[in-house]
Amino acid sequence: MRPDQYGILYLALTSRCNLACSYCPVPKADISMPRLTAERGLDVLLHPRLRELRFFGGEPLLEFELIKILVERVQQSGHAGEHLLFRITTNGVLLDDEKLDFIEAHRNIQLVLSIDGAEKSHAGQRKSDAFSEKNSLEWFGKIAARIAALKRPVVANMVVCPQNVADMVENFAFIAKHGLRRVNILPAFYVEWSEDEISELRNGFRKTAALIDRLWSSGFSVEIENLHVNVEKPLFSGGLLLDCDGYVYSGDIAMLFHPGENRRRFSIGNITDINDLSALPEPPSACVDEESLFSRFSASALASTKQVDSELSHFVSMLRVLKSS
Numbered sequence: 001m002r003p004d005q006y007g008i009l010y011l012a013l014t015s016r017c018n019l020a021c022s023y024c025p026v027p028k029a030d031i032s033m034p035r036l037t038a039e040r041g042l043d044v045l046l047h048p049r050l051r052e053l054r055f056f057g058g059e060p061l062l063e064f065e066l067i068k069i070l071v072e073r074v075q076q077s078g079h080a081g082e083h084l085l086f087r088i089t090t091n092g093v094l095l096d097d098e099k100l101d102f103i104e105a106h107r108n109i110q111l112v113l114s115i116d117g118a119e120k121s122h123a124g125q126r127k128s129d130a131f132s133e134k135n136s137l138e139w140f141g142k143i144a145a146r147i148a149a150l151k152r153p154v155v156a157n158m159v160v161c162p163q164n165v166a167d168m169v170e171n172f173a174f175i176a177k178h179g180l181r182r183v184n185i186l187p188a189f190y191v192e193w194s195e196d197e198i199s200e201l202r203n204g205f206r207k208t209a210a211l212i213d214r215l216w217s218s219g220f221s222v223e224i225e226n227l228h229v230n231v232e233k234p235l236f237s238g239g240l241l242l243d244c245d246g247y248v249y250s251g252d253i254a255m256l257f258h259p260g261e262n263r264r265r266f267s268i269g270n271i272t273d274i275n276d277l278s279a280l281p282e283p284p285s286a287c288v289d290e291e292s293l294f295s296r297f298s299a300s301a302l303a304s305t306k307q308v309d310s311e312l313s314h315f316v317s318m319l320r321v322l323k324s325s
């Protein structure tokens with residue numbers, strides 16, 4: 001395999017975020033990607049076989065002006081295939097008409113929106129001075145119809161954590177009811193779950209699968225993104241990652257480590273020293289070992305992660321059976 005077989009390129013535009021979700025395993029820092037770094041990254045790492053360019057954070061909409069510049073640059077470059085998809089993974093708080101106009105005008109942009117469900121479940125896990133529990137879903141209420149009407153369907157990332165697992169079915173129904181018909185259900189990884197909470201998760205998956213089956217049987221179109229995702233490590237996937245400080249990684253799992261030296265030990269180089277895609281290791285090239293994960297998380301959080309990931313796999317198998325029957 002050649003390095004241009006990395007089908008996904010992540011640009012981590014910033015390590016900053018305007019929220020502090022209780023289950024977020026990604027450390028933050030006050031670092032954003034300089035425009036020159038981003039442009040060099042595109043010049044070196046784009047190739048015609050790239051399928052997806054993912055704008056990542058932190059919260060990438062904090063760098064929306066840079067997103068606009070980069071989308072236009074890629075489209076004019078002729079380096080990337082015409083089927084290239086741009087994905088913006090966002091908590092949505094900064095979405096407004098101006099940003100939605102830009103997204104609407106570029107049909108190859110797809111939003112991946114973090115929304116955990118109804119007010120209580122969603123807001124309960126988000127902590128920010130600017131984002132109180134009282135008004136937490138106000139932004140969504142204002143633009144839900146526009147988001148639902150985008151030509152390229154939005155993917156809703158619905159995180160299920162120990163604190164909201166009891167409301168899993170209601171939260172799924174809330175998301176579908178608001179017109180978001182592609183849902184990715186993510187149990188919170190790298191946090192601790194008790195045995196009771198895991199059993200509640202199992203139960204929630206069973207009930208949610210039954211609801212999805214009823215929706216499918218009645219002709220209601222809802223796509224479950226988990227059916228199309230296959231990742232080696234829970235939550236993280238392969239591809240190339242250009243971090244906001246210019247370091248390059250194979251896969252995005254290094255994002256679990258604090259920006260700076262702690263993260264860079266997994267890097268495969270700095271974009272200023274990489275002149276050619278062929279200088280990079282061939283994929284897949286796992287850069288974070290188990291020992292490093294144990295140094296970062298407690299043994300019980302890692303054990304929980306394995307358990308909830310196995311419950312998720314079971315849910316996906318259930319859906320496959322229901323879909324084929």
Ligand code: SF4
Nearest residue numbers: 017019020021024091
């Ligand atoms: S919005 Fe995303 S990046 Fe920000 S704290 Fe929440 S989970 Fe983490």
